[in-house]
Amino acid sequence: MAKDQFFVMDAVVLEAIPGAKFEVELLKTPGKKVVCTLAGKMRVHSIKILPGDYVKVEVSIYNLEQGRISYRYRDNEVSSMLKEYSSSAQTADAASSDASAA
Numbered sequence: 769m770a771k772d773q774f775f776v777m778d779a780v781v782l783e784a785i786p787g788a789k790f791e792v793e794l795l796k797t798p799g800k801k802v803v804c805t806l807a808g809k810m811r812v813h814s815i816k817i818l819p820g821d822y823v824k825v826e827v828s829i830y831n832l833e834q835g836r837i838s839y840r841y842r843d844n845e846v847s848s849m850l851k852e853y854s855s856s857a858q859t860a861d862a863a864s865s866d867a868s869a870a
Contacts, residue, residue, distance in 0.1 A: 774826040781821045795853055804835040822846050
């Protein structure tokens with residue numbers, strides 16, 4: 769797969785599946801679940817992933833049900849990332865309410 773043939777999204781790990789796979793839920797599209805494996809660098813450096821961790825996922829453009837976990841957010845990075853998503857959700861809600869009022 770070429771380097772530009774995937775979407776990069778943030779997600780939360782729901783469960784660990786046997787075979788070094790993880791089921792994650794994308795943050796931008798709640799309810800959308802993707803089965804992911806670990807990227808090679810994460811395996812080499814023995815970075816552990818647990819359910820509840822926030823991760824960066826690369827989803828293939830050819831199969832939107834599979835992906836690769838490329839980064840695990842640290843605890844201090846999670847709060848700023850969640851603030852970004854909550855502020856973008858509030859602006860989207862405000863825009864939709866303005867459109868329905870017009």
